[in-house]
Amino acid sequence: MTGHRFYLDHNASAPLRPVARDAMAAAMDCTGNPSSIHGEGRSARxxxxxxRAQVATLVGAKPAGVIFTSGATEAAASALTPHIFVDGEERIAPRLYRSATEHPCVLDSGRFSPHVVFPLAVDEQGRLTDETLDAMFEEHDDSFGPLFVAVQLVNSETGIIQQVDEIARKVRLRGGFTLCDAVQAAGRMPIDIATLGVDFLMLSAHKIGGPAGVGALVLAAENVLPLTFIAGGGQEMRRRGGTENVVGIAGFGAAAEAAAAEAHDAAHLSDLRDSTEAGLMSICTSQGWSEKLHFYGRDAERTPNVCCFAVEGMDAQTALIAFDLAGVALSSGSACSSGKVGVSHVLSAMGVDADIAKGALRVSYGWNSTAKDMDAFLMAFDKILSRVTVLQMAQQQTQLSGAA
Known part of the structure; x- marks a missing residue:
């Protein structure tokens, strides 16, 4: 690609932070295996x-509770198992309940059989309601065994924040287990695993400015463990086999430390998001499209970096190509599904009309975003919407001519 690019797709993957790059470069000079007892091995360890300590600090966990994985998808597959060990004693969780707006790696349900997985409906703001949760608890007979609930802290497409602490509290009172997908929350809001009250929490390095291909499953307590997903040589305290990716882990740690510092001061991102939404409204109003502009998650508590919207009559796939040609990178939803033509399962679960939802776009800012990125996006949007207006006027004229 040539020319200056403007990147507004941090929820898909954030640019690599310089501190992460430096940490990785330094780790590349380390030749030892972290399981070896010689000097080189101890250096790698x-x-x-x-x-591990840096990642633990990001979520208020103990370092011993951090299990490094190849990413959040592996973390989800590792945690989502009916076989949970508490103080070495196996407890079978026969059912998995998960919200309808979870990331695809959680929707896949890990090691649970599909017939024991039950979706939880959300309201029009994408939130789990008390009524939904009460119905879940009423439906789940304790004689079945402990229930397992998977709920994301922040939705990747809308930025909506779930009240995970309250949900996990109710699950714990019933003797159940909770997995929290905190991938999109890390670095955008303070996280404390003890305050959340969950048993397991998953993270991904490349969402916070670390490298792709490394993540973590974080345990709230070392005595509550899922059945090992990848057995092998006993790495990660015998909880995940395979030689650790020292270079990737080094970058993850550095990115986690930087993200933790940013999580408590998100005013810059809030300003960008709010200005973006104000700019969208202004442009749509000036071109006569204000009644066809829809924002998603705007009336709910959400992270400061995400703007999800749709304009009736604007196709997302066509718009993404036009933005890309203008040097602006954004998304139509989760990066794991946005390359496929279809309607977002998140917006569908929120009750958004399919014809409108297929035009939904997501702007997501991050650690290196500036007002110039926003200005480039709004300038491109203004031109794209103008072309859509001209095209629709031409189509209407053709229809009128045909009718005559």
């Missing part, structure tokens, strides 16, 4: 353990 020190890198891994430093990163």
């Amino acid at each position: 020190a890198i891994v353990e430093r990163a």
